[in-house]
Amino acid sequence: MSRTLLQGGQVVSMSPQRPDSERADVLVDGTRIVAVGEDLEPHGAEVVDLTGRVVIPGLINAHLHTWQTSMRYLGADWTLPQYLAMAHGEIARHFRPGDIHIATLAGAVTQLAAGVTTIADWSHNCVTSEHADAGVDALTRAGIRAVFLHGTPHGLRDRSHDVAEIDRLSAGLIATDPLLSLGMAIKGPQQSRPEVVVADLRAAADRGLLASMHQSAGPPGPGWRAVTDAGLWSPSTNIVHGTGLPQDLVDTLVAAGATFTCTPENELGQGHTTRLAERVIAAGSAPSLGTDTEMVTSGEVLIAARLLLAVQRGIQHDDALTRTGLGAGEVALTAEDALSWATVEGARALGLADRVGRIEAGMEADLVVVDARMLNLWPPHDAVASALNANTANIEAVMVAGQWRKRDHELVGVDLPTIKDELRRSGNEFARRLRLPGTLDKVRRRVVRRVVDRQLSAQAAQRP
Known part of the structure; x- marks a missing residue:
């Protein structure tokens, strides 16, 4: 099984047993986190330098x-x-x-x-x-x-x-x-x-x-x-x-x-x-x-x-x-x-509190790397606030169950051109129906809207 050591990042673990944020390493073995702490030994793991980044739970x-x-x-x-x-x-x-x-x-x-x-x-x-x-x-x-x-x-x-x-x-x-x-x-x-x-x-x-x-x-x-x-x-x-x-x-x-x-x-x-x-x-x-x-x-x-x-x-x-x-x-x-x-x-x-949501040993390795070196988050005085105020462009890497799904700001193993092309073709048909409804569609639209309004009015009048 693959091992990865995320080294040198500012870790926001969301764990009640750890500080709000800390400079720490995170060791992943297979699908799980096996250790969180300072200066962890890699023991054959791939070492990823995350200096200047913030690491948060997925x-x-x-x-x-x-x-x-x-x-x-x-x-x-x-x-x-x-x-x-x-x-x-x-x-x-x-x-x-x-x-x-x-x-x-x-x-x-x-x-x-x-x-x-x-x-x-x-x-x-x-x-x-x-x-x-x-x-x-x-x-x-x-x-x-x-x-x-x-x-x-x-x-x-x-x-x-x-x-x-x-x-x-x-x-x-x-x-x-x-x-x-x-x-x-x-x-x-x-x-x-x-x-x-x-x-x-x-x-x-x-x-x-x-x-x-x-x-x-x-x-x-x-x-x-x-x-x-x-x-x-x-x-x-x-x-x-x-x-x-x-x-x-x-x-x-x-x-x-x-x-x-x-x-x-x-x-x-x-x-x-x-x-x-x-x-x-x-x-x-x-x-x-x-x-x-x-x-x-x-x-x-x-x-x-x-x-x-x-x-x-x-x-x-x-x-x-x-x-x-x-x-x-x-x-x-x-x-x-x-x-x-x-x-x-x-x-x-979602009934997953024993598996995800925190960075702790034993939890699934669902992790996110926030690039706090980017101008909109620099300088990163507060790691928690930096993570909260990040946007998609700041998300440098994403790991799900120990597997990289995004790395170096790029999605891994995703054929984006094909996905975008298929999504556009599918969506264009629905957009056309909304913008250029036929006669029957217009009639149906009026009928459906009356039904929806009646249902919402009935809900508003309900009492337990």
């Missing part, structure tokens, strides 16, 4: 729809109702398995380039087994660590998740790829009837799988009470957005070990509303981070981390201003907190 994007990558920024000015109507009500039904494959591959490779080593791929356009298999195969080809969250298109509130398809997937390629695991992207209490969400969560629990769901733009409906009464909230439950959930329900969910994922840029821009993270923090927990859809916003999880930190600090300052007429004298949340949301908390949300 970033984790805990909520991403890679299948939409080919439609990048077509919805940059869409609200949530427009996104639901156009992306799901109109375009999703035209996706072929090949479209899912190239979008997922490109989306995963883009994440690797940006320092993300693990994604929760919320693949909710698996209309056939072939669509699902295309997504799984693309993740394998990308070489990224991923939780493939199998989902189906919006609608069908009366239909439980297809557990036969879940069982088929769990016995297939996912079972043999050490970087992949399976979960369920369920419609949840907001988008399905109480008996359906209870059945879905029981199915996930019976199989030991992560179940993730959306909640946004409205108060919690009766399904939330049904799940609480059934005792089905657990650490294997993940709530995305979570906006509209009151503090007492958040307290109940946190006490049960459920996790939350915020996608702040998307939530701010599309109208999900933003008041969740402070409630999770008040309950004694912390959020993970996602970027949601590149149809609408950037896929860089470090942007999400900085935005959520700014939003939470803004809330703190506003509260202080209301009480005293002045902003807060000190901030309650730090750059290290924000980086933890994109590492430690992401690992916890």
Whole structure:
């Protein structure tokens, strides 16, 4: 097995047993980290000099729809109702398995380039087994660590998740790829009837799988009470957005070990509303981070981390201003907190906290090298803040399970021209449909928008 010694970098381990940052070496043997410390002996390992760089755990994007990558920024000015109507009500039904494959591959490779080593791929356009298999195969080809969250298109509130398809997937390629695991992207209490969400969560629990769901733009409906009464909230439950959930329900969910994922840029821009993270923090927990859809916003999880930190600090300052007429004298949340949301908390949300998210002996060797010698980060006075304020251009190297996926600022083993060409061909077809709809498409668009508006209005009127 190969051994690599990362030597001389400033290490931000995110480990509670180590300093916030330190000059240290990291020794990798095979897929795992075997030692972290000063002046480690290479013992035959390849030595990589990282003087002037910052080494961090692989970033984790805990909520991403890679299948939409080919439609990048077509919805940059869409609200949530427009996104639901156009992306799901109109375009999703035209996706072929090949479209899912190239979008997922490109989306995963883009994440690797940006320092993300693990994604929760919320693949909710698996209309056939072939669509699902295309997504799984693309993740394998990308070489990224991923939780493939199998989902189906919006609608069908009366239909439980297809557990036969879940069982088929769990016995297939996912079972043999050490970087992949399976979960369920369920419609949840907001988008399905109480008996359906209870059945879905029981199915996930019976199989030991992560179940993730959306909640946004409205108060919690009766399904939330049904799940609480059934005792089905657990650490294997993940709530995305979570906006509209009151503090007492958040307290109940946190006490049960459920996790939350915020996608702040998307939530701010599309109208999900933003008041969740402070409630999770008040309950004694912390959020993970996602970027949601590149149809609408950037896929860089470090942007999400900085935005959520700014939003939470803004809330703190506003509260202080209301009480005293002045902003807060000190901030309650730090750059290290924000980086933890994109590492430690992401690992916890995906059930991978014992494998990734920290740089410690025994953990999987998912590592990112940030080039702090570049002008936008120079001089690197604070390694944590430098890492938080990095962008894709600063990501010099990325390692997943001991394998280089990016090195010397270049992706390894990736045929970018072919990926870009296939992505463009696939995406151009969807762009044409959006920009030049036929007569029937225009009629369908109006009908779908009315249905979406009616559903969102009904959600807004719900009470538990």
